[in-house]
Amino acid sequence: MGLIKAGMGALGGTFADQWKEFFYCESMPKEVLVTKGQKRVTGRSANTKGNDNIISNGSGIAVADGQCMIIVEQGKVVEVCAEPGEFTYDTSSEPSIFAGSLGESIKETFKTVGKRFTYGGDTGKDQRIYYYQGDSGKSLRNAESGSVPCCGFQDRT
Numbered sequence: 044m045g046l047i048k049a050g051m052g053a054l055g056g057t058f059a060d061q062w063k064e065f066f067y068c069e070s071m072p073k074e075v076l077v078t079k080g081q082k083r084v085t086g087r088s089a090n091t092k093g094n095d096n097i098i099s100n101g102s103g104i105a106v107a108d109g110q111c112m113i114i115v116e117q118g119k120v121v122e123v124c125a126e127p128g129e130f131t132y133d134t135s136s137e138p139s140i141f142a143g144s145l146g147e148s149i150k151e152t153f154k155t156v157g158k159r160f161t162y163g164g165d166t167g168k169d170q171r172i173y174y175y176q177g178d179s180g181k182s183l184r185n186a187e188s189g190s191v192p193c194c195g196f197q198d199r200t
Contacts (some may be wrong), residue, residue, distance in 0.1 A: 044165075052164020057156045059092040060099055060166075061139050067105040068174035079171030080104065080112070098170045103141025104130040109177045111179075116170045125177060136168070 066080040084091060093099075098114065106112045106124050114122040114132065124130045133142070138151035159166060 049160055049164040050120055053156050053159035053162075056164060056166065057093075057152060059123070060094055060097050060137055061141065061152065062100040063099050063139055063141050064093065066098075066172050068101065068107065068110060069176065070107065070178060071110070073176070075176070077173055077175045081121065086196070094166055096169045096171055097137050097166055098132055098172065099137050099139040099142070100133060100148075101139050102132045104132060104172060106130055106174075106196055110174050111177050113173050113175070114170065117168060136161065153184055 065083045066085055068078060068080055071078055082095060104112055106127055108127040111125040112130065113120050122132065138148050138155060140148045140152060
């Protein structure tokens with residue numbers, strides 16, 4: 044029974060994650076440095092069963108003026124955007140039949156089903172979008188080069 048449940052979970056989860064998502068961030072108060080991006084799902088949306096921490100290929104991400112966005116996959120910063128407007132995430136490791144070549148997307152989708160089966164039907168990965176205040180986090184734009192500087196700690200001795 045466990046194998047059937049894992050297979051159904053892998054297939055259903057992969058198909059639920061096919062929809063491209065749209066992520067955004069409300070305006071942040073000055074005292075908030077970083078916040079997690081929100082997936083927009085309205086009452087008319089059919090994208091209600093997808094995983095919250097999976098970003099499908101071709102998804103749109105709104106970046107407001109004064110904000111910067113980073114995409115973290117498995118704990119590693121994989122994308123940084125500081126330009127206002129819509130950012131299209133086209134390097135995701137989660138395929139979508141709605142982005143790119145249909146034949147290639149279908150093939151990649153079934154590879155994902157196989158990979159998820161080995162994780163018991165779960166995704167086995169974590170992708171997140173974080174927004175931070177543009178003025179207070181300029182040094183984060185170089186995050187791909189290695190270490191990400193944090194706020195200055197004061198020695199209180």
